[in-house]
Amino acid sequence: MNTVVKPKEDDRQPINVGLVLAARDGDMSAQEALFRRYRKMVFGMAARLMGTTDVEDLVQDTFVEAFTNLRRLREPALFVTWLGAIVVRTAHNRWWRSRLLERLGITRSKPADIESLVSASAPPDMVAEMRQVYRVVASLPADAQIALVLHRVEGMTLEEVAVHMDKSLATVKRRVAEGAAQLDRILNGEGRRLP
């Protein structure tokens, strides 16, 4: 991936490069500090990607994966983007496994639990739109599902989505367009129009 992105100041906190370097050297207290700082970000992103708040395992897998492979992070200032990419990859793998189990008839997929995700102060029309978005998301292939959520819900630029998904910009554009077209069809079918 050659696309260059600026470090994302997620949670409005500057990246503590020293902390990342210490964690990379195996300092467990530094790793714990990073976990405490970015747990909320990871949990929120995982919940919005999976459409449920039942994502503790995914959060745990993400941090284990991150700290286990932190030595591969060449630029510590990009830690947040790198961590976000692990969330996306982990969610993608889980999605595939759940689809597999579903195909085997072992499990049945659960619909997105929007009520558990939405803030109590969210206006009703926004909640309705969220339901529609996640209904569309559930019907899409994994790549389009993730691309749409990252772009539409997380508010990432297409370039940022490409970095997080480790895909080309062209592929991401196609995936987002695929999801947007499906969303448009549903909204139009229910009497609403996209701008």
Next chain:
Amino acid sequence: VSGEGDMRKHFREDEPSPAQLRQEWAAIEARLRTGRFRTVRKVAWGGGVLALAGAALVLVVPRLSSPPLVAEGASVAGTSLPESKLADGSRVSLSPAASAIVTSSRTDRVGIELLAGEGTFDVAKRPDRIFAVRAHGVEIRVVGTRFRVAVSQHEGSTTVTTTVERGVVEVRGPGQSTGQRLTVGQS
């Protein structure tokens, strides 16, 4: 409809309690210290084939970045899959009840995660790319060789067994930054 990103601010962002944070970190720390899965108590490398009975044989080949890694003849479930040829010329054979997921298919890296059962990997020689098989936190990296990886469960512990049939592999345990090189006859 709302603009991109407007939706995010309407999601709940509950702060976890200090006790919850401690509990979650304790679980992560335990996995980092002992391995990918808390049930992993030992990693055994050596000879021997673990025969596992089962019904389903699964090789999942997700659509990944180009060039796609295609397992010719791979099927999702319920049918016999004696051997799959990957796009780079490597071959994967899974035992009954085995399951594996192709996690990476880049020109510089091919990644397969063996979830359960036994897989035999006949890797085409291509020095410019890494061929890595992961099984419960254990990673086996190769250049060109033939080897078997088996995951077995016994009384709550998980054992990953690597058997080299040809060439050299590098095995890294969970959290290990350096690997152990195994050749034919070594364990």
